[in-house]
Amino acid sequence: MRQDIERIILEPERIAQRVMALGKEISEDYKNKAPLLICILRGAVIFYSDLCRAINIPVKMGFVSLSSYGENSESSGLIKIRQPLGWDPINEDIIIIEDIIDTGLTMNMYRQLLLEQGARSVKICTLLKKPSQKQEIALTYKGFDIENEFVVGYGLDFAERYRNLPYIGVLKKEIYAK
Ligand code: 5GP
Numbered sequence: 766m767r768q769d770i771e772r773i774i775l776e777p778e779r780i781a782q783r784v785m786a787l788g789k790e791i792s793e794d795y796k797n798k799a800p801l802l803i804c805i806l807r808g809a810v811i812f813y814s815d816l817c818r819a820i821n822i823p824v825k826m827g828f829v830s831l832s833s834y835g836e837n838s839e840s841s842g843l844i845k846i847r848q849p850l851g852w853d854p855i856n857e858d859i860i861i862i863e864d865i866i867d868t869g870l871t872m873n874m875y876r877q878l879l880l881e882q883g884a885r886s887v888k889i890c891t892l893l894k895k896p897s898q899k900q901e902i903a904l905t906y907k908g909f910d911i912e913n914e915f916v917v918g919y920g921l922d923f924a925e926r927y928r929n930l931p932y933i934g935v936l937k938k939e940i941y942a943k
Contacts, residue, residue: 766927770918770934774911777931780892780919783908784812787890788819790906791860799823801857805875806830806848807928808864811920812892812908816862827852831875844874855883860906864920865893869902876903892919893933915941 791800802824804813817824830848859879863872866889876887890906895913917923918930923941 766930769927769937769940770930771937773932773934774914774916775909775919775933777919780908780933781815784815784892785819787906787908788816788821791816791890792821795822795858795860797822798858799825801825801827801852801854801859803827803829803850803859803861805861805863808920808922809862809892811928812864813862816890825852825857829875831871844871844878853882854879856885859884859887861887861889863889863891865895865911865916866891866897866902866904867895868897869904873902893921 799822802813802817802820804810804827806828807830817826827850828848829846829850832845832847861872861876861879866872872889872891876889879887888905889903891904892908893911893916894904894907894909895911897913914935915923916933917927917936918933920928921933922928923936927936
């Protein structure tokens with residue numbers, strides 16, 4: 766897979782360090798609580814499993830798969846739940862764990878939905894953030910700011926590939942232009 770990567774932007778050691786720091790921050794912020802950490806499948810799964818183990822307070826685990834309606838979702842506010850949470854969010858302190866935020870539309874909509882369903886609080890934690898100006902996003906925890914490039918690895922895919930790369934890298938243009 767390495768030959769398909771133009772350059773590595775985040776090495777495993779750097780990711781691990783940042784994940785440990787985020788875990789510490791969350792542990793302090795949620796002391797005496799047991800937050801429900803919701804993993805956004807499938808891209809966040811590796812970040813999620815590392816982050817959970819960097820948190821030293823009790824957590825509950827939930828998994829959801831979403832798809833938004835892209836550009837149309839802005840006006841319609843629609844969000845499609847491919848695989849439901851299977852957990853009643855009433856009175857839960859929730860942290861949504863996402864791999865990467867670009868426009869933030871999907872996350873804002875999902876956060877709103879959880880609040881409408883009775884969650885006590887909903888924060889968002891993303892490993893990566895792109896510099897999109899589309900919408901203000903209620904982002905509480907962020908791993909790294911990155912450029913507007915298409916990245917894969919550490920859970921992030923292109924056509925379901927590259928998720929198992931231990932680092933995050935920019936995919937060569939010829940791969941997705943094929
Ligand atoms: P948003 O609703 O914030 O515009 O969309 C975020 C979603 O777009 C992410 O969950 C991810 O699925 C996808 N995405 C955005 N940028 C990238 C990228 O650079 N690489 C990959 N693999 N997915 C991306």
